[in-house]
Amino acid sequence: MKISVFGMGYVGCVSAACFADQGHEVIGVDVNPQKLAMINRGESPIIEPGLDEMLKKVVSAGKLRVTDSADEAVRGSDVSMVCVGTPSRANGSLDTHYLDRVMEQIGAAIADVDFFHVVAVRSTLLPGFVKDRIIPLLENASGKKAGEGFGVCVNPEFLRESTAIKDFQNPPFTLIGQFDQRSGDVLAGAYSFLEAPVHRTEPDAASMVKYASNAYHALKVAFANEIGAICNELDIDSQRVMEVFAEDKSLNISKAYLRPGYAFGGSCLPKDVRALLYAAKHRDLHTPLISSLLPSNDEHIQRAFAKVTGFGKRNVAILGLSFKPGTDDLRESPQVRLAEMLIGKGYKLRIFDEEVSLSNLFGRNREYIEKVLPHINELMHTELGEVLAESEVVVVGKRMKNHEQILALLRPDQIVVDLEIHDTEWQPARKEQIV
Numbered sequence: 001m002k003i004s005v006f007g008m009g010y011v012g013c014v015s016a017a018c019f020a021d022q023g024h025e026v027i028g029v030d031v032n033p034q035k036l037a038m039i040n041r042g043e044s045p046i047i048e049p050g051l052d053e054m055l056k057k058v059v060s061a062g063k064l065r066v067t068d069s070a071d072e073a074v075r076g077s078d079v080s081m082v083c084v085g086t087p088s089r090a091n092g093s094l095d096t097h098y099l100d101r102v103m104e105q106i107g108a109a110i111a112d113v114d115f116f117h118v119v120a121v122r123s124t125l126l127p128g129f130v131k132d133r134i135i136p137l138l139e140n141a142s143g144k145k146a147g148e149g150f151g152v153c154v155n156p157e158f159l160r161e162s163t164a165i166k167d168f169q170n171p172p173f174t175l176i177g178q179f180d181q182r183s184g185d186v187l188a189g190a191y192s193f194l195e196a197p198v199h200r201t202e203p204d205a206a207s208m209v210k211y212a213s214n215a216y217h218a219l220k221v222a223f224a225n226e227i228g229a230i231c232n233e234l235d236i237d238s239q240r241v242m243e244v245f246a247e248d249k250s251l252n253i254s255k256a257y258l259r260p261g262y263a264f265g266g267s268c269l270p271k272d273v274r275a276l277l278y279a280a281k282h283r284d285l286h287t288p289l290i291s292s293l294l295p296s297n298d299e300h301i302q303r304a305f306a307k308v309t310g311f312g313k314r315n316v317a318i319l320g321l322s323f324k325p326g327t328d329d330l331r332e333s334p335q336v337r338l339a340e341m342l343i344g345k346g347y348k349l350r351i352f353d354e355e356v357s358l359s360n361l362f363g364r365n366r367e368y369i370e371k372v373l374p375h376i377n378e379l380m381h382t383e384l385g386e387v388l389a390e391s392e393v394v395v396v397g398k399r400m401k402n403h404e405q406i407l408a409l410l411r412p413d414q415i416v417v418d419l420e421i422h423d424t425e426w427q428p429a430r431k432e433q434i435v
């Protein structure tokens with residue numbers, strides 16, 4: 001394919017060299033004449049292992065050339081990959097002036113071409129940005145309509161400086177946020193040499209995957225450092241702790257606990273987070289990340305409460321009271337917290353959970369629920385039909401075994417707030433969720 005790369009910085013230089021190395025014909029565009037001169041000599045303008053050699057090879061083979069003319073680049077390529085910087089402003093918002101300028105230039109060039117040119121935004125941009133700002137800029141400058149006269153995709157990049165070539169050649173996946181199928185097809189062609197899976201999503205979902213990834217990486221570093229700092233205070237070898245920790249690929253380093261749903265609870269997580277925080281505090285150690293876990297969880301329960309009470313209906317059912325399916329453990333169940341809050345505000349609450357039998361609750365589990373919901377006997381019902389018949393809002397707190405029976409009893413005038421299970425439909429009732 002013929003590919004233009006706008007912005008010959010870290011991302012652009014590596015991408016341009018790697019695409020050219022795969023046999024694509026690449027035109028690199030930058031406003032910086034020194035960078036262009038260096039690349040023309042086959043020298044890398046950035047320090048990146050292996051890039052000098054690769055640039056030398058592809059430039060001398062005539063597979064990569066550079067220019068400062070957007071017009072020339074767009075005319076000579078099927079796709080423009082935009083990799084200009086999107087730095088932070090002082091308030092955290094994105095400074096997009098480089099991007100705005102590039103889009104005006106590309107748009108003006110698109111006005112003069114008679115083929116379907118695709119603009120792929122590789123710069124990291126917040127969701128909504130491409131639709132609300134980039135597309136209008138391109139449409140104004142080109143006088144053409146996106147999806148008809150030209151194509152647009154969001155195509156985030158995941159490479160890391162210092163291992164950029166290896167990362168580019170072995171990505172976890174290729175992510176194409178497409179506004180239309182045709183644009184996505186053109187862009188997918190540029191990556192056909194990679195074996196990694198290709199995910200084609202809504203444009204905003206693609207932008208969000210990039211932010212979720214970087215936020216998660218930051219979270220991991222901060223978490224490891226806080227655990228390390230606690231270890232240090234306790235004279236424990238933090239390297240050994242995290243080495244063993246990371247060996248658990250079923251819960252720790254895995255998909256587990258990464259599905260958006262309802263708050264955590266139960267007899268272990270809240271208690272153990274509190275104990276760890278106590279140990280840190282006891283040693284005057286400030287651990288803001290771990291300290292934020294319980295408040296963050298509570299915030300999520302508040303979101304559920306705001307959702308349930310936002311409909312202006314007073315009759316509420318909670319289906320599923322224990323903290324997860326397959327247990328009758330009510331200790332620190334976030335559904336119990338929600339019930340407590342609703343009762344506190346005078347809502348008429350009915351609870352159904354076939355896994356919880358009050359007469360079979362013993363010990364701490366019983367003590368807990370009697371303390372938190374003293375009138376639990378009056379709230380818990382054993383007849384699902386009776387609970388649903390009287391309720392306007394039905395909160396589903398966990399996967400229910402009797403799903404079919406619930407569906408048969410729901411009415412179109414009811415609202416189901418599904419806190420956990422997003423692959424489930426609740427028709428004829430209206431489905432609402434908090435994540």
Ligand SMILES: NC(=O)c1ccc[n+]([C@@H]2O[C@H](COP(=O)([O-])OP(=O)(O)OC[C@H]3O[C@@H](n4cnc5c(N)ncnc54)[C@H](O)[C@@H]3O)[C@@H](O)[C@H]2O)c1
Pocket residue numbers: 006007008009010011012029030031032035083084085086098101102122123124125157158159160161
């Ligand atoms: N650096 C990384 O490791 C990395 C990884 C993934 C994603 N990203 C994202 O990719 C984007 C680019 O990052 P970077 O680190 O490569 O940026 P960079 O600052 O190294 O490079 C940007 C380049 O764009 C050029 N430029 C500016 N205006 C231009 C114009 N009108 N026409 C052509 N070129 C122009 C600049 O001269 C510069 O060479 C950012 O949004 C960044 O967040 C970066």
